[in-house]
Amino acid sequence: xxxxxxxxxxxxxxxxxxxxxxxxxxxxxxxxxxxxxxxxxxxxxxxxxxxxxxxxxxxxxxxxxxxxxxxxxxxxxxxxxxxxxxxxxxxxxxxxxxxxxxxxxxxxxxxxxxxxxxxxxxxxxxxxxxxxxxxxxxxxxxxxxxxxxxxxxxxxxxxxxxxxxxxxxxxxxxxxxxxxxxxxxxxxxxxxxxxxxxxxxxxxxxxxxxxxxxxxxxxxxxxxxxxxxxxxxxxxxxxxxxxxxxxxxxxxxxxxxxxxxxxx
Amino acid sequence: xxxxxxxxxxxxxxxxxxxxxxxxxxxxxxxxxxxxxxxxxxxxxxxxxxxxxxxxxxxxxxxxxxxxxxxxxxxxxxxxxxxxxxxxxxxxxxxxxxxxxxxxxxxxxxxxxxxxxxxxxxxxxxxxxxxxxx
Numbered sequence: 392x393x394x395x396x397x398x399x400x401x402x403x404x405x406x407x408x409x410x411x412x413x414x415x416x417x418x419x420x421x422x423x424x425x426x427x428x429x430x431x432x433x434x435x436x437x438x439x440x441x442x443x444x445x446x447x448x449x450x451x452x453x454x455x456x457x458x459x460x461x462x463x464x465x466x467x468x469x470x471x472x473x474x475x476x477x478x479x480x481x482x483x484x485x486x487x488x489x490x491x492x493x494x495x496x497x498x499x500x501x502x503x504x505x506x507x508x509x510x511x512x513x514x515x516x517x518x519x520x521x522x523x524x525x526x527x528x529x530x531x532x533x534x535x536x537x538x539x540x541x542x543x544x545x546x547x548x549x550x551x552x553x554x555x556x557x558x559x560x561x562x563x564x565x566x567x568x569x570x571x572x573x574x575x576x577x578x579x580x581x582x583x584x585x586x587x588x589x590x591x592x593x594x595x596x597x598x599x600x601x602x603x604x605x606x607x608x609x610x611x612x613x614x615x616x617x618x619x620x621x622x623x624x625x626x627x628x629x630x631x632x633x634x635x636x637x638x639x640x641x642x643x644x645x646x647x648x649x650x651x652x653x654x655x
Numbered sequence: 656x657x658x659x660x661x662x663x664x665x666x667x668x669x670x671x672x673x674x675x676x677x678x679x680x681x682x683x684x685x686x687x688x689x690x691x692x693x694x695x696x697x698x699x700x701x702x703x704x705x706x707x708x709x710x711x712x713x714x715x716x717x718x719x720x721x722x723x724x725x726x727x728x729x730x731x732x733x734x735x736x737x738x739x740x741x742x743x744x745x746x747x748x749x750x751x752x753x754x755x756x757x758x759x760x761x762x763x764x765x766x767x768x769x770x771x772x773x774x775x776x777x778x779x780x781x782x783x784x785x786x787x788x789x
Binding site for chain 1: 726728730731732733734735736737738739740746747750751776779780781782785
């Protein structure tokens with residue numbers, strides 16, 4: 392039996408159509424169990440376009456005011472308490488005014504302001520240099536402005552520590568678990584392991600549940616949390632009626648943490 | 656056979672050495688893993704709710720892929736709720752959802768992982784449930 396060119400093309404064409412159709416029909420029957428459409432954010436989660444903090448320095452008067460905020464953060468996130476300043480881990484800490492704002496070169500700055508302890512933390516910059524240098528994208532910027540860490544990806548190269556102009560990142564030189572008080576440990580949040588860099592994550596896990604960051608909650612109004620892109624938010628109201636400063640704005644990182652000396 | 660007895664003794668010694676581990680370790684080394692799902696947390700649930708997020712067969716085969724997906728969805732995309740194939744919603748969390756029921760890491764996770772000689776690094780960071788030493 393011989394076949395002419397016309398018949399061959401007909402048969403080939405029909406089998407191709409049947410073949411493709413068969414594959415897609417089989418795919419439709421076999422249900423993929425892990426599919427992105429099966430996940431969604433918690434409807435109770437706080438949603439914003441650019442989260443920010445305003446720190447009102449006048450609300451921090453005694454040692455206890457600072458301690459309460461630092462402890463709230465560090466206990467929530469199982470941050471180890473290491474005495475050695477070369478190895479310590481800090482997410483939020485205090486530093487004197489002249490060290491936090493070295494560009495404010497006021498020669499005759501009042502002594503009380505010069506040595507005023509200022510709470511400082513990751514600035515969740517709009518143009519974060521740590522994100523630019525991270526070779527594994529372990530550190531990345533979320534759509535709501537949080538500069539986030541994926542500890543699973545961190546290889547401990549410490550480029551981000553060199554890039555961050557605020558010293559907001561700490562490296563785990565030792566296994567942090569032995570420095571965490573077992574009684575104060577938060578069983579709902581992981582620890583970190585030796586060899587990764589860590590920093591403040593603006594309590595992404597609390598925002599996902601509809602809670603404010605732990606520092607803002609514990610500060611009695613000293614730290615105000617809100618969305619910079621929302622003109623009616625509390626942070627925008629404070630910023631539009633008070634003189635505020637940011638850390639090293641001349642570097643172009645555009646920090647999202649603002650400081651006001653006192654609120655009018 | 657030239658020098659036959661030497662060859663036969665050599666062969667017997669060789670075969671003996673090769674099968675020695677199987678003879679001396681016996682049943683112990685090959686005992687099948689038996690992960691336990693009888694934790695107090697699971698037993699507390701009513702009979703018809705004692706189900707994992709997906710079917711037993713799926714979890715057995717694919718739990719590592721599911722956990723990887725969960726990790727990316729939460730950490731990178733901020734999606735914290737997972738709808739299972741049965742339509743029930745779960746908060747995505749190894750530490751707070753999986754281990755809430757499976758509070759017996761030693762008799763559940765480690766049972767198979769030790770058998771298969773895999774060492775997942777989950778517990779370097781994630782806090783394992785507090786177990787009573789039995």
